[in-house]
Amino acid sequence: MSTYTATTPQDLETMLAEIGVASIDELFAALPEGVRLGRPLDLPAGLPEQDVYAHLRELAERNVSAEDELTFLGAGMYDHYVPALIDMLMSRSEFLTPYTPYQPEISQGGLQVMFEYQTAISELTALPVSNASVYEGPSAVASAAYLAKLANGRRKVVVSRGVHPHSRETLLTYAHGYGAEVVEVGLKDGVTDAEAWAAAIDDDTGAVIFQQPNFLGAVEDAAALAEAAKGSSAVVVGAYDPIPLGILRPPGECGVDVAVGEGQPLGNRLDFGGPSFGFFAATEAYLRRMPGRIAGETTDVDGRRGFVLTLQTREQHIRREKATSNICTAQALNALAGVVYLAWLGRRGLVELGELLLQRTHYARERLTALDGVEALHDQPVVREFALSLDADVRRVIERCQDHGVNPGYALGDDYPEHPGGLLVALTEQRSRADIDRLADVLGAAVAAERTTAQVTA
Amino acid sequence: MSEALTTGASPLQREQAVTVFEKGAPGRRAFACPELDVPEADPAALLPAGLRRSEPARLPEISEPELVRHYVRLSKRNFDLDSGFYPLGSCTMKHNPRLHERVAALPGHARLHPLQDPDRAQGALELMWRLERSLSEIAGLPHVSLQPSAGSHGELAGVLLTRAYHEDRGETRHKVLTPDTAHGTNPATVTMAGYEVVKVGTNADGGVDIDDLRAKADEDVACLMLTNPNTLGIFDQNIEEIARIVHGVGATLYYDGANLNAVMGRSRPGDMGFDIVHFNLHKSFTQPHGGGGPGSGPIAVSDRMEPYLMKPVIRRVQGSNGHAPRFELDHDRPKSIGRLRGFQGNYGTFVRAYAYIRSLGAEGLQDASETAVLNANYLLARLRALVGAELPAAFGTLCMHEFVLSGAPMKKELGIRTLDLAKRLLDHGFHPPTVYFPLLVDEAMLIEPTETETKETLDAFAEAVAAIVAEAREDPAIARNAPYTTPVRRLDEAGAAKRPVIRQPL
Ligand SMILES: Cc1ncc(COP(=O)(O)O)c(C=O)c1O
Numbered sequence: 036m037s038t039y040t041a042t043t044p045q046d047l048e049t050m051l052a053e054i055g056v057a058s059i060d061e062l063f064a065a066l067p068e069g070v071r072l073g074r075p076l077d078l079p080a081g082l083p084e085q086d087v088y089a090h091l092r093e094l095a096e097r098n099v100s101a102e103d104e105l106t107f108l109g110a111g112m113y114d115h116y117v118p119a120l121i122d123m124l125m126s127r128s129e130f131l132t133p134y135t136p137y138q139p140e141i142s143q144g145g146l147q148v149m150f151e152y153q154t155a156i157s158e159l160t161a162l163p164v165s166n167a168s169v170y171e172g173p174s175a176v177a178s179a180a181y182l183a184k185l186a187n188g189r190r191k192v193v194v195s196r197g198v199h200p201h202s203r204e205t206l207l208t209y210a211h212g213y214g215a216e217v218v219e220v221g222l223k224d225g226v227t228d229a230e231a232w233a234a235a236i237d238d239d240t241g242a243v244i245f246q247q248p249n250f251l252g253a254v255e256d257a258a259a260l261a262e263a264a265k266g267s268s269a270v271v272v273g274a275y276d277p278i279p280l281g282i283l284r285p286p287g288e289c290g291v292d293v294a295v296g297e298g299q300p301l302g303n304r305l306d307f308g309g310p311s312f313g314f315f316a317a318t319e320a321y322l323r324r325m326p327g328r329i330a331g332e333t334t335d336v337d338g339r340r341g342f343v344l345t346l347q348t349r350e351q352h353i354r355r356e357k358a359t360s361n362i363c364t365a366q367a368l369n370a371l372a373g374v375v376y377l378a379w380l381g382r383r384g385l386v387e388l389g390e391l392l393l394q395r396t397h398y399a400r401e402r403l404t405a406l407d408g409v410e411a412l413h414d415q416p417v418v419r420e421f422a423l424s425l426d427a428d429v430r431r432v433i434e435r436c437q438d439h440g441v442n443p444g445y446a447l448g449d450d451y452p453e454h455p456g457g458l459l460v461a462l463t464e465q466r467s468r469a470d471i472d473r474l475a476d477v478l479g480a481a482v483a484a485e486r487t488t489a490q491v492t493a
Numbered sequence: 494m495s496e497a498l499t500t501g502a503s504p505l506q507r508e509q510a511v512t513v514f515e516k517g518a519p520g521r522r523a524f525a526c527p528e529l530d531v532p533e534a535d536p537a538a539l540l541p542a543g544l545r546r547s548e549p550a551r552l553p554e555i556s557e558p559e560l561v562r563h564y565v566r567l568s569k570r571n572f573d574l575d576s577g578f579y580p581l582g583s584c585t586m587k588h589n590p591r592l593h594e595r596v597a598a599l600p601g602h603a604r605l606h607p608l609q610d611p612d613r614a615q616g617a618l619e620l621m622w623r624l625e626r627s628l629s630e631i632a633g634l635p636h637v638s639l640q641p642s643a644g645s646h647g648e649l650a651g652v653l654l655t656r657a658y659h660e661d662r663g664e665t666r667h668k669v670l671t672p673d674t675a676h677g678t679n680p681a682t683v684t685m686a687g688y689e690v691v692k693v694g695t696n697a698d699g700g701v702d703i704d705d706l707r708a709k710a711d712e713d714v715a716c717l718m719l720t721n722p723n724t725l726g727i728f729d730q731n732i733e734e735i736a737r738i739v740h741g742v743g744a745t746l747y748y749d750g751a752n753l754n755a756v757m758g759r760s761r762p763g764d765m766g767f768d769i770v771h772f773n774l775h776k777s778f779t780q781p782h783g784g785g786g787p788g789s790g791p792i793a794v795s796d797r798m799e800p801y802l803m804k805p806v807i808r809r810v811q812g813s814n815g816h817a818p819r820f821e822l823d824h825d826r827p828k829s830i831g832r833l834r835g836f837q838g839n840y841g842t843f844v845r846a847y848a849y850i851r852s853l854g855a856e857g858l859q860d861a862s863e864t865a866v867l868n869a870n871y872l873l874a875r876l877r878a879l880v881g882a883e884l885p886a887a888f889g890t891l892c893m894h895e896f897v898l899s900g901a902p903m904k905k906e907l908g909i910r911t912l913d914l915a916k917r918l919l920d921h922g923f924h925p926p927t928v929y930f931p932l933l934v935d936e937a938m939l940i941e942p943t944e945t946e947t948k949e950t951l952d953a954f955a956e957a958v959a960a961i962v963a964e965a966r967e968d969p970a971i972a973r974n975a976p977y978t979t980p981v982r983r984l985d986e987a988g989a990a991k992r993p994v995i996r997q998p999l
Contacts, residue, residue, distance in 0.1 A: 039588050039853075039945050040864045046948045050871040053878075054891070062866050062891060063759055065728040070765045076758045077630050081854030084592050091848055095601025097616030099609060102600040110608055111835055118523075120561055126594055128575035129568035134584050135785035137927075139986075140979040141919055143510065144571035145784035148564075151513050154996040158550040164995065168786070170642035173835040181685065201835035204804075208831035212653050212686040254544050284546050297835065306597075307617050308607030308836025309642070310787030322993065328785060333989035336974075340510045341981040345989040351645070351681035352930070356690040361681035364643040364775060368783025378513050378553045378560055384524035386549050390536060391526060397539050398531035416540050437613070445608055449824075468530040 038084075099437075101305060105470055106442040109420050109461020110250070111172065111199050112308065113278070113300045116465050118379050121302050121372050130371055135328070135364065139343045140335075145367065146342035149330035152374040159280050159377070160294040161287025162316040166327040168370035169362060172297025173202040175313035176274050177209035178326050178360060179293045180242045182317075183270035184215055185359060186324055189241030192217045195227040195260075197249025198274060200450040206244070215241065225253040225413025225422070233263040240267055246274040247283065251422040251447075252396075252459065253415035254283065261290030270321075277301050277314065279418040281389035286316075293317045302376025303369050312366035312373060323349060326360030328367075388464060392419040395462050399471045403460065406479040408486055412447075412457055420461040422447065422454070427485040429458055435481035436474075443478050498920040499977045508980075513563055514997045517555030551999045570980045571784070572924055578950050580872075582895045582927035582939025583676065583724055585754045585776035587861075590852070593779060593845035602844050607836035611822050617840065618820035622807050624847045625791075631753075631858070632770045632793035633763025639791040640803045640838040644751055645678035647771025647790030648718070650803060652686035653830045654769060654794065655716045655745045657801035661828060666715035666744070672701055674725055674931045679718045679749060688715060695933060699727040699888035701735055710742045720749035721765065722756070722893035724931045724939065726869065736766025745769060745798070753777045754943070755866055755894035758859025768795045774839075778846035789842035800828040805837075864944035865894040868951060872896075872942050875955035880962045883907065887934040894943075900936030903962065908969040911936040914961055916983065917975035921957040 042050070047059075056062060063071075082090070101114045108114070124130060129144060136142030136149075149167040156165035169175045176199075180192045192215050194203055203219070210217050220232045227245055236243060243264045248254050261271045273286045275296040286294035299311035317325060323346065331345030351358040380388060400421045404411045412422035425432055429446040436443045447457025462471075555563075572579075579586035597603065605617055625637035641647040652669065659666050668691045669683040680690045691709055694702035701719070710717070717739045722728045729735065739746045748767040754777040762770045774780045774789035782788070794802065805822040812818050822837075853861060873886060873896045883903040886896060900911035915925035915938070927939040942951055965972050976982055 039590065039857075040860060041945075041947045042864055042867065047867070050867060050948060054867075054870045054874045056870075056891075059863050059867060062863075062870055062893075065730055065891070065893075066756075066760050067730055067733060069733050070760050072633075072758065072760055072764065076855040076858060078627055078850065078855040078858070081857040082851055084852065087592060087848050087851050088596060090851060091596035091620075091844065092599055092601075094616035094620050095596075095599040097619070098601040098605045099613035100600050100602075100604040101606060102604050106606060108606045108608055112607055114604070114606065120557065120564075122598075123561075124564050124568070127565070127568050129571040129573045130784055131594075131781045132574035132589055133571055133784045134579070134581055134586060134782045137581070138572070138915070138919065138925060139984050140916070140976050140981055141572035141924070142570075142784070143980050144567040144569065147510060147512065147567055147570070148784075150996070154512070154514055154999070155550075155552060157996045158552060158999070161550075170646060170786075171834055174642065174646070174833060199835070201832055204832040205834055208653065208803075208833055209649075209685075211830070212649070212656060213684075214687050254540065256544070258543070280546070281550070282540065282546055284544055285550070288547075304603045304841070305606050306603055307605040307609075307614065307840035309834075309839035310789075310841050312787075329993075329995055331989040332994040333985045335981040335984045337982055339981050341984045342510070343984050343986050343989050345986070345993055345995065347990070351677035353677070354681070355677045356680035356684045358677065358681040358684070361645040361649060361678050361685050362643070363645045363676075363678050364773075364782070364788040365786040366642075366783075367785030368781075369787055371784070374513075375560070375564060378555060379523045379557070380552065381522045381524055382549050382552045382554050384522060384526060385552060386546075387526040388524075391529060393536065393539050394529055394531050394533060397534050416544065418540065433610070437610070442606075442609075464527050467527070471531075 104440050104442050105473060107444045107460045107474060108442050110445040110459055111297055112305055113461055113463050114305060114465055115300055115463045117302055117304060121375050124375055125368055125372055130368060136344060143341060146330045148371050148374060150332060150342050152370045153330060155374045155377045156314050156316050159277060160316040161285035162294055163319050164322045164325065165316040166325050166329050168366040169313040169315050169327050170366060171309055171311050171313045173199060173205040175295035175315055176202040176244060177206045179272040179295050180206055180210060180215065181213060182293060182321060182324050183242035184213055186270060187241050187268045189239050189268060190215050191239045191241060193235045193240055193243040194219055195245040196221050197227050197251065197255065198244055198246040199250050202274060225251050225415045226255050227260060229259065232260060236264050236267050236269060240269040242270045242272055244272040248276060248279060248418055251413060252417045252420035253413055254418060257289040257291065279389055281385035282393060293321060298369065298373050301373040303372050310366060310369055312369035324359050325349060327362050327365055391464060392462055396421060399460065399462060402471060402475045403478060406475065406482060408482040412454060420459060423458045423460060424454065425456040425458055425482055427482045429456055432481045432485050435484060436477050439477045441474055441477040443474060499971060503978055512997050513553050514999060516559055516563055517553050519554055521554045521556045523555060523557040523560055577922050577924065578946060578954055579924040580926050580940045580942045581924060582941040583751055585941060585943055587779060587943040588945035589779050589781040593848050596848050597841045597844040615820055618807055620847055621843055622809055622820055624843050627850045628772055628791055629793055631757055633761025634770060634793035634795055636799045636802060637791055637793045638803045639843055640833055641790035641792060642834055642839055643786065643788035644771055644773045644790045645682060646833060647792045648678055648682040649685060650792050650833055651747045651769040651771060652682055652716060654798050654801045656686060657830050658745065658798060659715055666713050668714045670709060670714055670717040672719065673933050674723050675718060676724060676749065676751065699725040700729040700731055703731055703734060706735065706738055710738050712742055714742055714744045716745045716747050718747040718749060720752045722752050725888050725897050726892040726895040727888055728893050732765045751776060755862055757862040758855060759862060768798055774842045774846040779849045780842040780845050787839055787842060789839045801830050803833055804829045804831060861944045868942040868944060868946055869894050869896055872940065872951045872955060875951065876958060879955055879959040883962050895939060895941035897934050898938045899934050900938055904936055907965040909965045909972045911938050913972040913975065917961045917972040918957060919976040920978045923954055923957060
C-alpha cells in the first residue's frame with residue numbers, strides 16, 4: 036500500500052462486499068487476457084519520503100544553477116528576482132490544487148486572478164483583449180499564426196529571422212500540420228531587413244511575425260514593420276519580452292494585431308525551461324478567435340459582482356473540431372505569478388526596472404566591446420540583452436569563463452551560422468555593475484587566452 | 494440539515510469583489526528598484542523617442558502588505574483539493590504530495606537555466622532520462638518525449654507524428670477517427686493538425702461500435718484516437734480487434750492517456766496495440782493543477798514512430814573507463830517533426846512526477862490504480878443503493894476508475910437537473926463531478942473519486958447526493974436555486990458572453 040492511499044483490510048472487505056465482488060482482480064475482469072501485463076512493472080521499489088528527498092537533492096546538486104555561478108544567460112528566459120510573496124501565494128493550496136474553474140461559485144479567487152491578469156496584460160501591451168494564458172512563448176507564436184489562418188485563410192506566414200529560433204521551429208512544426216508555408220526574412224545590421232520584409236508580404240500572406248526586442252537583443256522599429264503589412268490582409272504578430280515593455284512603445288500603439296510572448300520573466304522561476312506561461316493579447320477584431328480561457332465579469336442572482344469563464348463557444352469542449360484551438364489545461368498558476376509580479380513592480384517600478392536595465396545594458400556593451408577581440412555584433416538600440424562577436428572560439432571561451440564561475444551568455448553559432456563568433460549577453464536587475472565588471476575581466480582574459488592558444492596551434 | 498445550508502449571507506458573501514486595480518493609492522509601492530550603479534548615459538540617446546513608451550502601463554500602485562492581503566483573501570474564495578473531495582471525472586484529482594513542491598523548489602532545479610551547457614545540467618538530464626524510462630515501462634512503448642505542455646499538446650504531437658509517418662511512406666491521408674465519447678481536445682487537435690474528423694459510434698456496452706469502425710476505417714484514415722478506459726469509465730474489451738482493424742488499413746492508434754490512472758501496472762497501452770500515448774502528468778502523476786495549469790503531456794511511441802519524435806531527444810552515453818554515464822541533448826534528427834515549444838518542456842512537472850514514481854515504485858503505482866478502481870466501484874455501488882432509480886449508471890454495473898450517471902430520470906421525476914444537483918453539492922462542501930460530459934449521455938455526471946480518498950469521504954459524498962435527491966422530492970426549488978453558502982451564487986454566464994467585460998476599465 037502506498038502512503039497516499041488509505042484502504043485498511045477492514046475497509047477493503049466492506050467495500051468489496053458492497054460492490055458485490057470477491058476480489059480486486061474481479062474489478063479488472065473486463066481486461067482481455069491478451070492485454071494484461073501479468074507481471075509487476077519493472078520499476079524500482081518505492082522509497083520513503085526522506086530517501087526520495089535525498090535522491091532529488093543529489094540530482095539537483097549535479098546542476099550548475101543561477102545560484103552557483105554569475106550568469107548572463109538569457110535568450111528567452113531570464114534570471115530575474117522572484118519576490119518571496121510569489122512563492123507564498125503559489126504554494127497556497129487554494130491556488131495550487133484546484134482544477135480549471137468549471138464551477139464559478141467556488142472558484143471566484145482563481146477567476147478574479149484571471150480577470151486581473153488579463154487587465155495587466157492589456158495594459159502592458161495596449162491591446163484590449165487578453166486571454167488567461169497559453170503554454171509558453173514559442174507555442175504562442177505558432178498559435179498566433181493559426182489564429183491568422185482561421186481569420187483570413189491565407190497560406191503564407193512571413194517570419195523575421197530575429198524571432199527566437201525555438202519559436203521559428205515551433206511555427207514550422209505547427210504550420211506543416213495545418214498547411215501553411217513559412218517564409219523567413221533575414222536580418223540586416225541586426226534588425227529585420229525592411230526591404231526584404233516588405234517584398235515578402237503579398238496577397239497570399241496571412242500573418243507576419245517579428246520579435247521585440249529580437250533574438251539578437253536589438254530593438255526593432257515595430258511600427259515600421261507593422262506599417263509594411265498595412266493594406267495587406269496579414270495579421271501583424273509581435274512576440275514581446277514583457278519586461279522592456281515598461282519603456283518600449285507597446286504593440287497596441289505600433290499597429291500590431293496580436294502580441295504574444297514568454298511570460299517567464301514576470302515572476303516565474305527558470306525551472307530549466309518551464310512551467311512558465313505564454314501571454315496572448317489582440318485587438319478587438321480577434322476576440323472571438325482567441326485560443327484558451329478568458330474570464331469575464333458578471334453578476335450573480337443576488338446582484339453581487341462575480342467572474343466566470345466566458346466566450347466559451349470558441350473552445351474545444353463546446354465547438355470540438357470547429358474550435359479556435361485545442362488548448363484546455365493552460366498555465367493558470369504561472370499567470371498568477373505574472374500578475375502578482377506586475378502588481379508588485381507597480382506602475383512606476385516597471386518603468387524604473389526598464390530604465391535600470393537600459394543603463395546597465397549600455398554600460399555592459401561599452402565595457403565588453405572595449406576588450407581586445409570583442410566587438411558589438413550590431414549597433415542597434417538594446418535594452419536588456421545584446422550580441423557580441425568574439426574573435427575566438429565561442430564555446431571554449433564560455434568554458435574558460437565557467438571555470439571562473441562566470442557564465443557569459445549564449446553562443447549564437449548553432450542558430451546563426453552566419454555569426455560563428457556570436458555571443459548573446461543578458462542582464463537582469465540581479466546583475467550589478469560589479470558583476471558586469473567581473474564579467475569583463477573574466478571574458479577579456481578568456482578571449483585573450485583562447486586567441487593565444489589558437490595562435491600557438493596554428 | 495438543508496435549512497442550515499440555505500440560510501443567509503456568509504462573511505465571504507458580504508465581501509464585495511474588488512480587484513487589485515481598485516486598491517492601493519498613487520505613490521504606493523512594493524518594489525524597491527536597485528540603485529543606478531553605472532554612469533548614467535542620456536536615456537534618449539540609448540532609446541530614441543520613437544521607440545519609447547509615452548505613458549506608463551496603468552499597473553496597480555500598492556504596498557506589499559495590501560498585496561499579500563488581497564491575494565490571500567482571493568484565495569479564500571476558491572475551493573481546492575486540499576480542503577475537500579473533488580471527484581471531477583476525467584481530471585484525476587488525486588492528492589498532491591508536498592514533498593514534490595519542496596524538491597521542485599531546490600535551487601539546483603528551480604534556478605537552472607534551460608540553456609545551461611548540458612555538461613553542467615547532468616542532474617536535470619538524468620532526471621528526465623529516468624522519467625522517460627519509467628514512463629516507457631508504464632506505457633509499454635519504448636521511446637518517450639517529455640516536451641508537450643499538456644494533454645492536448647501531446648495530442649497535437651501524436652497527430653503530427655502520424656502525419657510525418659505517413660508522409661515518409663509517400664502517403665497522403667485525410668481523416669482521423671474519434672469516438673463520439675472523445676474529449677473535445679481530440680477533435681480540436683485533429684483540425685489543428687490539418688485532418689478531417691470522422692466520428693465513430695458507441696455500442697450498447699459503451700465501447701467502440703466495431704461495425705461502424707469497420708465501415709469507416711479505410712486507406713484514407715491516418716489515425717484512430719482512443720482512450721481506454723474511455724470517458725464512460727469502461728474498458729473496451731474489443732481493444733485487440735480495434736487495433737487489428739486500425740493497423741489493417743495502415744493507420745496509427747493513438748491513446749489519450751487522461752485515463753491511465755485506471756490501469757497502471759495492470760495493462761499497458763503498448764500491449765493493447767497503441768502506437769502513441771500521451772500522459773497527463775497533472776492527472777495520473779500528481780502535478781498540481783494550479784487552477785488551470787501548469788500541466789505536462791509527455792508522449793511515448795513505438796519503434797516505427799521514433800524517427801519523427803520532437804527535437805531534441807535525450808541520449809545516455811555510456812562512460813568509458815569506469816566513468817559515470819553522460820546525458821546529451823541530440824538535435825541531429827533529420828526526420829523529426831521539429832519542436833512543439835521552447836526548451837525541454839515543463840521541467841518542474843518532471844521533478845514532481847519523477848518524485849512520485851520513486852515514492853510509489855512498481856507496487857505503489859499498481860496499488861494506486863487498483864485503489865482508484867476500487868473506490869470508483871464502491872462509490873458507484875453506494876450511489877446505486879441510495880439513488881439508483883433517480884441517477885442510474887449510464888452503462889454496466891462495474892466501472893474502471895470513473896463512472897457516468899445519468900440525471901435524466903431525476904430530471905423527469907423530481908424536476909431538478911444535473912446542474913442543480915451539482916450546484917447543491919457546493920452547499921455540502923463537495924466539488925461536483927464533471928457534468929454534461931461525455932456528450933452522448935443525457936444529463937451526464939462523470940464521477941472520478943481517485944485512490945487518495947478514504948471510504949469515509951466516499952460514504953459522505955454518497956449520502957450528500959442522497960440527501961439532495963430526498964430534499965428535491967420535497968422541494969425541488971431548493972436545488973434549483975442552489976448554491977446558497979458560496980462566496981457568490983449562480984452567475985449570469987449568458988450575460989457575460991453577450992456583453993464581454995474581460996478587463997478592468999481603468
Ligand atoms: C479524456 C481527456 N482527454 C484530453 C484532455 C486534455 O488534457 P489537457 O487539459 O491536459 O490538455 C482531458 C482533460 O481534461 C481529458 O479529460
